[in-house]
Amino acid sequence: MITFLDMKSAYAELKPELDAAYARVMESGWFVLGKEVEAFEAEYAAFCGTKHCIGLGNGLEALELVLRAWDIRAGDEVIVPSNTYIATWLAVTAMGATVMPVEPMPNGPNIDPDRIGAAITSRTKAIMPVHLYGEPADMDAIMALAGKHGIKVIEDVAQAQGAKVRGRRTGALGHAGAHSFFPTKNIGAYGDGGAVTTDDPKLAERLRALRNYGSRVKYVNIERGYNSRLDELQAAMLRVKLPKLDEWNERRRVLAARYDDRLAGIPGLGLPRAPQWAEPVWHLYVVRTERRAELVKALDKAGIGSLIHYPIPPHLQQAYADIGLARGAYPLAEQMADTVLSLPMGPHMQPESVDAVAEVVRATLS
Numbered sequence: 374m375i376t377f378l379d380m381k382s383a384y385a386e387l388k389p390e391l392d393a394a395y396a397r398v399m400e401s402g403w404f405v406l407g408k409e410v411e412a413f414e415a416e417y418a419a420f421c422g423t424k425h426c427i428g429l430g431n432g433l434e435a436l437e438l439v440l441r442a443w444d445i446r447a448g449d450e451v452i453v454p455s456n457t458y459i460a461t462w463l464a465v466t467a468m469g470a471t472v473m474p475v476e477p478m479p480n481g482p483n484i485d486p487d488r489i490g491a492a493i494t495s496r497t498k499a500i501m502p503v504h505l506y507g508e509p510a511d512m513d514a515i516m517a518l519a520g521k522h523g524i525k526v527i528e529d530v531a532q533a534q535g536a537k538v539r540g541r542r543t544g545a546l547g548h549a550g551a552h553s554f555f556p557t558k559n560i561g562a563y564g565d566g567g568a569v570t571t572d573d574p575k576l577a578e579r580l581r582a583l584r585n586y587g588s589r590v591k592y593v594n595i596e597r598g599y600n601s602r603l604d605e606l607q608a609a610m611l612r613v614k615l616p617k618l619d620e621w622n623e624r625r626r627v628l629a630a631r632y633d634d635r636l637a638g639i640p641g642l643g644l645p646r647a648p649q650w651a652e653p654v655w656h657l658y659v660v661r662t663e664r665r666a667e668l669v670k671a672l673d674k675a676g677i678g679s680l681i682h683y684p685i686p687p688h689l690q691q692a693y694a695d696i697g698l699a700r701g702a703y704p705l706a707e708q709m710a711d712t713v714l715s716l717p718m719g720p721h722m723q724p725e726s727v728d729a730v731a732e733v734v735r736a737t738l739s
């Protein structure tokens with residue numbers, strides 16, 4: 374049995390510290406917007422290399438609140454990847470704004486900067502690149518384009534905490550970075566959680582009000598806000614995990630290199646290829662094959678977990694049927710959806726398990 378992601382071993386490794394953090398918060402009698410959140414915000418901002426971090430309820434609301442703080446609304450356009458998790462699109466359409474999907478690079482998974490220019494119009498207010506599977510998007514090219522056109526960039530960092538572009542962390546590369554601490558992310562809480570990182574003091578101040586009913590002073594509401602706050606228990610847990618993040622990401626890197634080696638030369642199997650300037654954090658190890666159904670069956674039979682990220686691109690979801698994008702509208706995203714398969718990956722996976730997975734893949738596809 375090789376599980377897709379071993380969550381129990383993560384707890385086992387940090388049990389004394391996590392249990393102590395839990396007890397500390399329980400005994401404090403203070404659960405929302407207190408010392409733990411404040412400390413985590415400072416520590417996470419330092420980790421990412423930004424001036425500010427604002428702890429929020431989850432990753433989707435982190436994306437939404439930034440768009441809201443930038444006053445993006447109906448009539449505005451936001452450039453998003455055609456190949457992404459649906460949350461990216463949901464944040465834009467929740468504002469009443471229009472998604473302008475752009476295809477990934479031919480070998481995927483991230484938005485192709487060479488195609489962004491053609492999608493920019495006089496209504497474009499922002500670009501929302503996603504660092505999918507833990508692989509950074511081409512932020513240098515995206516920031517250059519955004520600068521030229523005077524538009525904002527919000528990074529979706531949900532899958533890439535700790536990743537770097539030329540030595541700088543994701544979340545510090547755009548005008549704002551939206552993070553998720555959903556339990557399965559590279560730094561996961563024990564429930565929902567999220568954050569925004571930014572160097573912009575005005576954005577930070579606005580987000581602090583927006584997350585708390587639009588209020589800076591208790592019972593004085595300066596705008597119609599949300600309730601979207603990282604809570605004290607989750608912040609305390611994340612403070613235990615943050616000092617481990619680089620080490621846990623390094624373990625993922627070792628496993629990814631081993632997969633690269635053991636899976637080399639298998640006919641019809643596409644392996645992930647990060648660009649030279651990127652330091653990915655391997656949230657997922659995603660291969661591509663036209664014979665996916667067969668491979669899933671074989672892995673399943675061998676007791677090996679695998680998942681598809683994602684089987685249906687956002688434009689073909691029923692949730693977006695009303696925008697009228699049929700099959701064929703984004704062929705590269707559709708091809709990814711039809712061929713990608715995520716193999717087991719995580720900081721507690723045994724290196725020998727990589728060999729066992731690779732053997733099944735080779736035997737099935739050779």
Ligand SMILES: *Cc1c(COP(=O)(O)O)cnc(C)c1O
Nearest residue numbers: 431432433458460531553554555
């Ligand atoms: C997980 C994820 C989100 C949403 O985060 P939640 O905390 O679950 O709301 C957004 N974008 C991407 C790419 C994700 O993987």
